[in-house]
Amino acid sequence: MQPHDRDAAIPRPMYRLTARRALCPLLALAAIAAAVLLLAACGGASPSKGTLILYNGQHEQTTDALVAGFEKTTGINVEVRNDDEDTLADEIVTEGSNSPADVIYTENSPALEYLQSKGLLAPVAASTLARTPSRWNSPQGDWVGVSARVSVLIYNPSLISAGQLPTKVSELADPKYNGKLAFAAGETDFQPIVTSYARTYGQAAALKWLEGIKADAGSHVYPDNETIADEVNRGAVAFGVVNQYYWYRMRAELGASGVHSKIAYFAPHDPGYVLDISGAGILESSTHKTAAQRFLAFLLSKQGQEIIAHSISFEYPIDDGVNTVAPETPFDQLQPNPITIPQLGDGSTAIALLREAGLL
Numbered sequence: 001m002q003p004h005d006r007d008a009a010i011p012r013p014m015y016r017l018t019a020r021r022a023l024c025p026l027l028a029l030a031a032i033a034a035a036v037l038l039l040a041a042c043g044g045a046s047p048s049k050g051t052l053i054l055y056n057g058q059h060e061q062t063t064d065a066l067v068a069g070f071e072k073t074t075g076i077n078v079e080v081r082n083d084d085e086d087t088l089a090d091e092i093v094t095e096g097s098n099s100p101a102d103v104i105y106t107e108n109s110p111a112l113e114y115l116q117s118k119g120l121l122a123p124v125a126a127s128t129l130a131r132t133p134s135r136w137n138s139p140q141g142d143w144v145g146v147s148a149r150v151s152v153l154i155y156n157p158s159l160i161s162a163g164q165l166p167t168k169v170s171e172l173a174d175p176k177y178n179g180k181l182a183f184a185a186g187e188t189d190f191q192p193i194v195t196s197y198a199r200t201y202g203q204a205a206a207l208k209w210l211e212g213i214k215a216d217a218g219s220h221v222y223p224d225n226e227t228i229a230d231e232v233n234r235g236a237v238a239f240g241v242v243n244q245y246y247w248y249r250m251r252a253e254l255g256a257s258g259v260h261s262k263i264a265y266f267a268p269h270d271p272g273y274v275l276d277i278s279g280a281g282i283l284e285s286s287t288h289k290t291a292a293q294r295f296l297a298f299l300l301s302k303q304g305q306e307i308i309a310h311s312i313s314f315e316y317p318i319d320d321g322v323n324t325v326a327p328e329t330p331f332d333q334l335q336p337n338p339i340t341i342p343q344l345g346d347g348s349t350a351i352a353l354l355r356e357a358g359l360l
Contacts, residue, residue, distance in 0.1 A: 051079050052076055052077065052078045052102050052288050053078075053101050054104075054295070055083070055091075055101040055104040055105070056082045056083075056088075056104075056105050057082075057085030057087075057089075057106040058106065059107075060082050061312055061313065062308060062312070062315070063082075065307050065311055066298070066307050066308070070294075073298065073303070074294055074298070076295075084188070085106040085108065085111040088101075088104060089104070089111040092115060092120060092283065093120070102283055102287075102288045103280055103282055103283070103295055103296070104280065105146070105278075105279075106279060107188065107189070107278050108277070108347075109276070109279055109344055110191060110344060110345060110346045110347035111188070112280075112281050113341070113342075113344070115143075116140060116281070120284055121281040121284060122281075122284045124142065124296055126141075128293065128296050131144075131297075132145045132146075132318050133318070135340065136341070137279075137341075138281070139342055143279045144281070144296055145318050146300065146304075146308070147278045147313075147315040148275055148277050148278065148315060149243040149245050149276050149278070150275050150276070151189075151273060151274045152241075152242060152243070152247070152263045152264065153263065153264045153265070153266070154233075154239060154242050154246070154247050155240075155261060155264060156233065156237075157261075159180070160239055165239060165264055167266060167267045168267055169266055170197075170201070170271075172213045172216065172241070173208075173209050175212075175215075175216065177238075178216045179218055180216070180238035181220060181239065181240065182220040182231060182241075183221060184223060184227070184242075185359035185360060186223060186359075187224055192339075192344050192350070194206060194350035195343070195344050196272070196274050196344070197271045197272070198350070200271040200337075201271070210353060210354065210357035220240070225243065226246060228241070228242050228246070229242060229250045230250070233250060233254075233259060233261040244263060244314075247262075247263045248328065252312060265329075269337050269338065271339075274337055274339065275337075277318075277341065278315065280296055282296065305317040305322040314328070316328070317331075320332065
């Protein structure tokens, strides 16, 4: 893997994020069954020549269901390569015009913005872009938003009450939370929060804040959000910062009796209250652009959005007519910081700050 080189003074991290855990077999079977029910009424077209290569940085179970639906509906075969989104983006840059990938599907927008800045993504069909509110797409039209998730606090009520939780992300650096806070500095989910903080308060303040939360977390700087959810739930640490779907996945995995934690939101429009967009783009070097365009269109179709809504990833479908099966706060009732996709950028500012704070 090669480091990103958008700014030689601010290299991308040369680290590998922890792979996502597969959920228990019963949940995986449930997801497959839901996908089959959704696809039962769909007819298949004749197979096309060649195979679409998908570089997948999203949750594997959801992507597998989407791919199964697309293949059944179109007859187009898809070969999936799973890895972390930063790893895949770096590999695409290294591969250049020789990349075998046709489509990249990521958890967060910065990886797509980075590839776009390199001129490695092809324009998405206007009809597909029109299916998503423009604020969730690439402003240049080179990738499309597919689903969303939002940052929350996960906490253990036996260790900290809801009233004792911070309501502002800046308060995470308060020494009163020393030993009580957990976060995952290496997760790409955390980078948008750092970017949001830096845009609101400035980079110097963001660095001081990172140093403060590093001191408060101590040994509770974990490799990934799954670990945060597990540790908070079992009472090893009072609270942490994750995206909302990790808690819902854990509850689905463990059952209500096994969940000893809750989630809470930052104050409306706080810099820590960040909505992250998962999206997909087509490689400029793809030799299967027509099939790739059909795949992106499928992700935003009612069928594709229903698969996401019934999946075990518990992300929000972008289609405002499709709701998740979990009793989550409705998408249109969320009150995140109004930071835009271009303002979130490619993550390089956040990575530089995390490195300077000794967190990467």
